[in-house]
Amino acid sequence: MNERTERTRRRSSQSATIRDVAARAGVSPMTVSRVINREATVKEETRALVEQAIAELNYAPNPAARSLAGSAPFRIGLLYDNPSTGYLSEFLVGALDESSRTGSQIVIEKCAEPELAGATLARLLKTGVDGLILPPPLCESQTVLAEVKAAGAAAVAVAPGTASSDMATIRIDNEAAAFELTQHLLALGHKRFGFIKGHPNQTVSQQRMDGFMTALKAAGIPQEDVRVEQGYFTYRSGLEAAERLLNVKERPTAIFAANDDMAAATAGLAHRLGLDVPGDVSIVGFDDTSIAANIWPALTTVHQPIAAMARAAVDLVLEEIRRHRDGTGEPRQLMHPHTLIVRDSAGPAPT
Amino acid sequence: MNERTERTRRRSSQSATIRDVAARAGVSPMTVSRVINREATVKEETRALVEQAIAELNYAPNPAARSLAGSAPFRIGLLYDNPSTGYLSEFLVGALDESSRTGSQIVIEKCAEPELAGATLARLLKTGVDGLILPPPLCESQTVLAEVKAAGAAAVAVAPGTASSDMATIRIDNEAAAFELTQHLLALGHKRFGFIKGHPNQTVSQQRMDGFMTALKAAGIPQEDVRVEQGYFTYRSGLEAAERLLNVKERPTAIFAANDDMAAATAGLAHRLGLDVPGDVSIVGFDDTSIAANIWPALTTVHQPIAAMARAAVDLVLEEIRRHRDGTGEPRQLMHPHTLIVRDSAGPAPT
DNA sequence: CCATGACTTGTTAGCGCTAACATGTGCGGG
DNA sequence: CCCGCACATGTTAGCGCTAACAAGTCATGG
Numbered sequence: 001m002n003e004r005t006e007r008t009r010r011r012s013s014q015s016a017t018i019r020d021v022a023a024r025a026g027v028s029p030m031t032v033s034r035v036i037n038r039e040a041t042v043k044e045e046t047r048a049l050v051e052q053a054i055a056e057l058n059y060a061p062n063p064a065a066r067s068l069a070g071s072a073p074f075r076i077g078l079l080y081d082n083p084s085t086g087y088l089s090e091f092l093v094g095a096l097d098e099s100s101r102t103g104s105q106i107v108i109e110k111c112a113e114p115e116l117a118g119a120t121l122a123r124l125l126k127t128g129v130d131g132l133i134l135p136p137p138l139c140e141s142q143t144v145l146a147e148v149k150a151a152g153a154a155a156v157a158v159a160p161g162t163a164s165s166d167m168a169t170i171r172i173d174n175e176a177a178a179f180e181l182t183q184h185l186l187a188l189g190h191k192r193f194g195f196i197k198g199h200p201n202q203t204v205s206q207q208r209m210d211g212f213m214t215a216l217k218a219a220g221i222p223q224e225d226v227r228v229e230q231g232y233f234t235y236r237s238g239l240e241a242a243e244r245l246l247n248v249k250e251r252p253t254a255i256f257a258a259n260d261d262m263a264a265a266t267a268g269l270a271h272r273l274g275l276d277v278p279g280d281v282s283i284v285g286f287d288d289t290s291i292a293a294n295i296w297p298a299l300t301t302v303h304q305p306i307a308a309m310a311r312a313a314v315d316l317v318l319e320e321i322r323r324h325r326d327g328t329g330e331p332r333q334l335m336h337p338h339t340l341i342v343r344d345s346a347g348p349a350p351t
Numbered sequence: 352m353n354e355r356t357e358r359t360r361r362r363s364s365q366s367a368t369i370r371d372v373a374a375r376a377g378v379s380p381m382t383v384s385r386v387i388n389r390e391a392t393v394k395e396e397t398r399a400l401v402e403q404a405i406a407e408l409n410y411a412p413n414p415a416a417r418s419l420a421g422s423a424p425f426r427i428g429l430l431y432d433n434p435s436t437g438y439l440s441e442f443l444v445g446a447l448d449e450s451s452r453t454g455s456q457i458v459i460e461k462c463a464e465p466e467l468a469g470a471t472l473a474r475l476l477k478t479g480v481d482g483l484i485l486p487p488p489l490c491e492s493q494t495v496l497a498e499v500k501a502a503g504a505a506a507v508a509v510a511p512g513t514a515s516s517d518m519a520t521i522r523i524d525n526e527a528a529a530f531e532l533t534q535h536l537l538a539l540g541h542k543r544f545g546f547i548k549g550h551p552n553q554t555v556s557q558q559r560m561d562g563f564m565t566a567l568k569a570a571g572i573p574q575e576d577v578r579v580e581q582g583y584f585t586y587r588s589g590l591e592a593a594e595r596l597l598n599v600k601e602r603p604t605a606i607f608a609a610n611d612d613m614a615a616a617t618a619g620l621a622h623r624l625g626l627d628v629p630g631d632v633s634i635v636g637f638d639d640t641s642i643a644a645n646i647w648p649a650l651t652t653v654h655q656p657i658a659a660m661a662r663a664a665v666d667l668v669l670e671e672i673r674r675h676r677d678g679t680g681e682p683r684q685l686m687h688p689h690t691l692i693v694r695d696s697a698g699p700a701p702t
Numbered sequence: 703c704c705a706t707g708a709c710t711t712g713t714t715a716g717c718g719c720t721a722a723c724a725t726g727t728g729c730g731g732g
Numbered sequence: 733c734c735c736g737c738a739c740a741t742g743t744t745a746g747c748g749c750t751a752a753c754a755a756g757t758c759a760t761g762g
Contacts, residue, residue, distance in 0.1 A: 015426065015480075017717090017718055017719085018718065018719065018720095019718080019719095027741075027742090028741065028742050028743080029718090029719080029720090029742095030719095030720075030741075030742065030743080031740085031741060031742080033719065033720060034720095034740095034741090036719095037720090041739070041740060041741085042740075042741085043739090043740065043741090046740080046741085058474065060426075060456075060458070061718085061719075062419070062456075062717085062718050062719070063415075063456060064414075064415040064416070064418040064419045064717090064718080064719090065415075065419050065717070065718035065719040065720090065747090066718080066719055066720075067415040067719090067747090068413070068415045068416050068419055068717090068718080068719070068720090068747045068748065068749090069718075069719040069720040069721080069746085069747055088440040089438075089439040089440030089443065092439075092440060092443045092444070092447075093439075093443075093459060093461070096443070096447070096457065096459050097459065100456065100457070100458050100459075103719095105456075106447060107447075108444055108447050108448065110444070234645075235645045235646060235647065236647065239647060261645065265647070268619060268622065268646070268647070271619065271622055271623040272622040272623070272625075274625075291642070291645075294585075294586045294612065294642075295586065295619070296586065296587065296590060296616075296619070368747090368748055368749085369748065369749060369750095370748080370749095378711075378712090379711065379712050379713080380712095380748090380749080380750090381711075381712065381713080381749095381750075382710090382711060382712080384749065384750055385710095385711090385750095387749095388750085392709070392710060392711085393710075393711085394709090394710065394711090397710085397711085412748080412749075413747085413748050413749070415747090415748080415749090416717090416747070416748035416749040416750090417748080417749055417750080418717090418749090419717045419718065419719090419747090419748080419749070419750095420716080420717055420748070420749040420750040420751080421717085421749075421750060421751080703762105704761105704762095705760105705761095705762085706759105706760080706761085706762100707758105707759095707760085708757105708758090708759085708760100709756105709757080709758085709759100710755100710756085710757075710758100711754100711755085711756075711757095712753105712754080712755070712756080713752105713753085713754070713755085714751105714752090714753080714754090715750105715751095715752090715753100716749105716750095716751090716752105717748105717749090717750090717751100718747105719746105719747090720745105720746095720747090721744105721745095721746090721747100722743100722744090722745090722746105723742105723743080723744080723745100724741105724742080724743070724744090725740105725741080725742070725743085726739105726740085726741075726742085727738100727739080727740075727741090728737105728738090728739085728740100729736105729737085729738085729739100730735105730736095730737095731734105731735090731736090731737105732733105732734090732735080732736100
C-alpha cells in the first residue's frame with residue numbers, strides 16, 4: 001500500500017508545503033493556513049510556533065493552490081507613476097518579498113498620466129485585482145484618489161503627506177525628519193540658509209519646509225537669513241532654484257533641498273560655480289535615493305525605510321481587502337521610523 | 352445525498368470547467384485535457400467534438416489548477432546583486448509582468464557578496480525554485496556560474512558578455528552598439544577621443560571597447576589621438592579616469608564612457624574644470640539608466656530593452672526548466688535589439 | 703480463432719490549499 | 733454538577749486540472 005503511495009507521488013520540486021510546516025510545528029495544516037492569513041483565532045503561542053517552522057523551512061505558500069482553493073485575496077495592483085529612480089526598485093524588492101511570503105500576486109502597472117489613471121484603474125479592477133497599492137506621487141493625485149474611492153476599491157497609500165480617514169496609509173514623519181536634518185546643519189554652525197521646496201501638489205513638500213522652518217525659528221535664525229526657492233522635485237528644477245540661491249552676493253552657507261535629486265543638482269551647480277562642497281556650501285537632501293550615495297560628495301540626507309514600507313503596504317492592503325469584504329473597522333494609519341544619514345555633503349560652516 | 356453535494360459547493364465564479372465541456376461533448380474530462388494540451392493520441396473526430404463544446408461554452412482552462420496539477424515549472428529565483436539603480440526596477444517590472452502572465456512565481460533574493468553566492472544559491476534551490484534568472488553583474492561571476500553548474504540548475508543569464516554553450520543567455524550586441532555610438536561621434540566631426548573602460552571582470556567592457564576601436568580604425572583615426580583609461584563602472588572610478596583624460600594639454604573632444612554612471616561623472620568633472628558640455632567636450636555613456644536622463648546635460652547613450660529582456664528571461668527560464676527535465680535540446684541564445692539615444696551631451700566638435 | 707500489439711479513451715488519485723463543518727477545551731451561571 | 737457558550741484547533745471534502753495507470757477497441761498474424 002505504501003509502495004503505491006510512493007509510486008503515485010507527483011511532487012516535482014521539494015519545496016515545503018503547508019503540511020511540512022504543520023508537521024514541524026506539531027499542528028494541523030489548517031492552523032498554519034490560519035497563521036498565514038492572519039486570522040484572529042489563533043493563540044499567540046501557537047502562532048509563534050508556526051511562524052518559526054515557516055522560517056526554518058523557508059516556506060512560501062503556493063499561490064496557485066490558494067487561488068484554486070478559492071479564497072484568498074490574491075492579486076494586488078501596484079500602480080506606479082515615475083517615482084525617483086532608486087525608489088521604485090527598492091519598493092518593488094520589498095513588496096515582492098512580502099507578496100511571495102503571503103502568496104499574493106502583484107500586478108504592476110505604469111500610469112504616467114494622471115488623466116489616464118481612471119482608465120488604468122478600471123482595467124486593473126476588471127482584471128480582478130482585489131486591492132491597490134499607491135506609492136508616491138500617485139497617492140497624492142486627487143484624480144486617482146477620487147477614482148479609487150468611486151470604485152470602492154481596497155487601497156493603501158504609501159508615503160502621502162497626510163493621513164486620510166477613508167484610506168489606509170503608511171508614512172514617515174516628514175516634519176520631524178526635516179527638523180532633525182536642519183538641527184544637524186545648525187549644529188555645524190550654519191547661520192544663513194537656503195531651502196528648495198518640492199512640488200506644490202505634494203503635501204510632503206509643505207511638511208518638509210515646516211520642519212525646516214520650525215528648527216530655524218527655535219534656533220533664533222532671523223527671517224532675512226533664510227531664502228526659499230520653489231522647486232518641483234526634478235533635477236532640472238533644482239538646478240534653476242540653486243542658481244537663484246547661489247548667484248547672489250550673500251549666499252547661504254547651507255542649502256536644504258526637499259529631495260535628493262534637487263540636492264544633487266545644487267551640488268552640481270555649486271561645482272560649476274567653483275564652490276567647494278561642503279567647504280563653501282553645505283547641501284542636504286531628502287529620501288536617500290540611490291543618487292545620494294552615487295554622486296560626489298555623497299549626500300547627507302534622510303532615509304526612509306522604503307522596503308519595509310513596501311512590505312507593510314502589502315500586508316496592509318491584504319488587511320484592507322478583508323476589511324472591505326467584512327465591512328468592518330477603520331483603515332489603519334501606520335508610521336514608520338526615518339533615519340538621518342550623515343555623509344559628506346554637509347560640513348562645518350565656513351568661518 | 353445530493354443535498355449535501357449542493358451544500359458543499361464551493362465554486363465561486365460560474366465559468367465553465369473542464370467537466371462541463373466533457374459532459375457536453377460526451378467524453379471524459381481527461382480527453383478534454385488531452386485536446387487542450389494538443390496531445391497526439393486523440394481521434395480527429397473526438398477532437399472536433401470537444402473543440403466545439405469548448406467554443407460553445409467559451410471555456411478557458413484555469414491556469415492555477417493547471418500549474419497545481421501539472422507540477423508545472425513554477426518558482427523562479429531572481430538573484431540580483433546591485434545593478435545600476437534604474438536597471439533593477441525596470442527589470443523587475445518586466446519580469447513580474449511576464450511571471451503573472453505565465454502564472455509563475457518569482458522569488459527575489461539579494462546577493463551582495465559573490466562569495467556568499469554559493470550559500471544563497473543553495474538556500475534558494477533548497478526552497479524549491481525550479482530555475483534561476485541571473486541579471487548582470489552576477490551572470491558574469493565565475494563563482495556564481497560554477498555554483499549554478501554544480502547544482503545543475505536551470506538558469507538564464509541576462510546580458511552577459513558572451514554566449515555560453517551550457518546556459519541560456521539573453522544579450523544585446525554590445526560591440527555593434529558601441530560601434531554605432533562611436534560613428535555618431537565621428538559624424539559630429541570629432542578627431543581626438545577618450546575612452547573609459549568598464550570593469551575588467553565583465554566581458555561587456557572589452558566588447559564595448561572593441562566596437563569603439565573598430566569604428567575609429569575604420570575612420571582612420573590615428574592611435575595617438577585615442578586615450579584609454581581604466582574605470583570600474585562606478586561613478587567614483589569614472590571621476591578618476593576623467594581626471595586623467597581631461598587634465599592634459601591636448602584633451603580629447605569626445606569621451607566615450609563604458610556606462611552612464613562614469614559618463615555622468617565625466618560630465619560633472621568637466622563642469623568643475625570650467626568646460627562646457629558639449630561645447631568643449633562631448634560625452635557619451637552606455638545603458639540609458641535613469642541617471643542618463645536626469646543629469647544636465649542629458650546623456651547621449653545606448654538603450655537596452657531591459658523590460659523586454661526581463662520578460663524574455665522569464666519565458667526562457669521556463670523553457671530551460673522543461674529542457675532540464677526532459678534532458679533534451681540546447682540552451683537558446685537570444686539577441687535583443689539596442690537603440691541609440693541621442694540627447695544633449697554630444698555635439699559638434701569644437702573648431 | 704485467439705494472442706499480440708497499436709491506438710484511443712476512461713479511471714483513480716492526487717497537486718497545495720482553504721470553506722465549512724466538527725470537535726475538543728475551559729469557563730461561568732443556573 | 734451539568735449545561736451552554738466562547739474560543740481554539742482538527743477533519744473532511746473539495747477547487748480544476750493532469751500524471752500514471754487501466755481498460756477498452758480494433759486490426760493483424762500465427
